[in-house]
Amino acid sequence: MVISVKNADIYQKEQLILSDVNFEVNEGEFVYLIGKTGSGKSSLLKTLYAELWLEKGQATVAGFDLHVLRKKDTPELRRKIGIVFQDFQLLTDRNVKKNLEFFLKAMGWKEKSQIDARVAEVLVQVDLPDVLQKMPHQLSGGEQQRISIARALLNHPQIIMADEPTGNLDPEKSLDILKLFMKINKESNTAVLMATHDLELIERFPRRTIFCDKGTVNDLTESL
Numbered sequence: 212m213v214i215s216v217k218n219a220d221i222y223q224k225e226q227l228i229l230s231d232v233n234f235e236v237n238e239g240e241f242v243y244l245i246g247k248t249g250s251g252k253s254s255l256l257k258t259l260y261a262e263l264w265l266e267k268g269q270a271t272v273a274g275f276d277l278h279v280l281r282k283k284d285t286p287e288l289r290r291k292i293g294i295v296f297q298d299f300q301l302l303t304d305r306n307v308k309k310n311l312e313f314f315l316k317a318m319g320w321k322e323k324s325q326i327d328a329r330v331a332e333v334l335v336q337v338d339l340p341d342v343l344q345k346m347p348h349q350l351s352g353g354e355q356q357r358i359s360i361a362r363a364l365l366n367h368p369q370i371i372m373a374d375e376p377t378g379n380l381d382p383e384k385s386l387d388i389l390k391l392f393m394k395i396n397k398e399s400n401t402a403v404l405m406a407t408h409d410l411e412l413i414e415r416f417p418r419r420t421i422f423c424d425k426g427t428v429n430d431l432t433e434s435l
């Protein structure tokens with residue numbers, strides 16, 4: 212199991228956002244996370260990647276017990292997961308190669324030939340092998356999102372958590388990004404947990420869906 216959440220309460224400061232949350236994500240599963248604006252999707256994901264503290268309940272992510280996780284352990288947890296944001300969060304002052312290198316070096320990679328090889332590999336995975344020297348602003352939104360997915364793949368994560376990854380993209384680009392996640396999911400058995408507003412995409416490509424509503428999380432899979 213990549214994610215297991217039991218009786219968890221999710222808070223933003225003192226505000227209880229979601230209570231008694233229970234769900235699991237297995238190796239290689241593809242799961243959508245849906246819910247209205249403000250229903251707590253981002254808060255749930257932030258808790259799972261340890262940006263928010265788990266106040267109550269149990270959760271394990273990629274083998275880490277969030278309840279006992281210490282701040283100094285969060286980089287290690289984040290090495291096992293890939294995180295993709297709506298706004299890409301690329302470093303705007305450097306090219307694609309340097310964006311990806313920066314991340315690997317921060318993770319302790321030192322050997323130039325290994326760094327170059329891994330950067331080339333992830334760019335092939337996202338179908339953008341030739342953009343090494345491009346600055347982020349020279350790429351379209353969809354291409355920038357592909358680079359941020361490449362960055363998320365660098366460490367061979369057990370799971371990618373994506374928070375509205377198509378939120379800034381037009382329908383065609385959104386579909387491309389979804390298909391890319393599905394390809395990665397299938398080819399490398401990386402689990403994907405994707406928060407989205409885009410119900411049309413879900414209708415076209417139905418997968419297990421969990422739903423933030425009325426202060427808790429429900430598994431809608433059975434009703435699909």
Ligand SMILES: Nc1ncnc2c1ncn2[C@@H]1O[C@H](COP(=O)(O)OP(=O)(O)OP(=O)(O)O)[C@@H](O)[C@H]1O
Pocket residue numbers: 223224226228246247248249250251252253254255423
């Ligand atoms: N940094 C914060 N500090 C305090 N409260 C916050 C913070 N971020 C979010 N909240 C509150 O937590 C609740 C859930 O927000 P969250 O962003 O998790 O929802 P969401 O489902 O991801 O929404 P959206 O679809 O708009 O991204 C909201 O009431 C919001 O106001």
